Amino acid sequence: MEAVTKQFRKRNAILAYLQSTTEHPSAEMVFAGLKPQIPDLSLGTVYRNLNLFRKQGLASCVATVNGVERFDGNTNPHVHFICNECDAVIDLMEMQIPATLTSTAESCSGGQVADCQLSFTGKCRSCVRVNQKGGETA
């Protein structure tokens, strides 16, 4: 049948994928996630559209973990936790970024602030658990 237009089908799928997950995927992760449903998707298309979304403000790169950029389709500024063990990037939605911070940064820097990133690194809940269960043999 194929009555529906094909235009932007892949672009839309990439954006939808990004907005449907909180795992803050890399380009490869988006590609791997969509490939089963879109067998003729190419990695270059993922990269190209992610960069487009970034320019349009529909997505942003929230971290670079082990040399790999991690994207977020949630454009509301929020806090992240990055696990040094399993490379997970986790939202801390309960936390607020103090509103005064940005204006303070603007006056301190003398420049124009466009964005604010607040993130914590360490060992995430599951990795803490795993280590406890195993027990330390030191």
Next chain:
Amino acid sequence: MEAVTKQFRKRNAILAYLQSTTEHPSAEMVFAGLKPQIPDLSLGTVYRNLNLFRKQGLASCVATVNGVERFDGNTNPHVHFICNECDAVIDLMEMQIPATLTSTAESCSGGQVADCQLSFTGKCRSCVRVNQKGGETA
């Protein structure tokens, strides 16, 4: 004469360079800065030692700007401003990272927080100035 030991001479020079600047240099920038005084310095040595310092807690990567890691020899947690135009990474030393943030993050995440990064992106003071001087011809 060359009475002084040569051991760690390059390692020390790299650490000293990192600690003497606030420009948050990349490995290439450290290499370029030291090459005149140490003509037989190799880029691999810079990378290797920067990673060593990172493991030892003597330095950290505070940002990845345009795919390039930027290092900091100042181990006191502090705030950074990253310019999207000139790629400068600037300290905002006057700003404090609210002490409560880290403990809140730890309880919210359920994990163990090792570090906190707070940074602002936008247009730095000099880039704002340049654009004003030139005037917009739109």
Next chain:
DNA sequence: AATATAAATAAGAATCATTCTTATATAGGA
């Protein structure tokens, strides 16, 4: 001093995430 061992380094190769190039396909307008 001679030897052995271990760490530091230079040089360049290898890796790998990302970007770029080219050709093809598709949509919309004249």
Next chain:
DNA sequence: TCCTATATAAGAATGATTCTTATTTATATT
């Protein structure tokens, strides 16, 4: 239909970083 724009696939190119190998240097031991 013809023309122009954009989207895409495929794979090549780029470039930051890491790895490998051989060499050098320091230290400990004789």
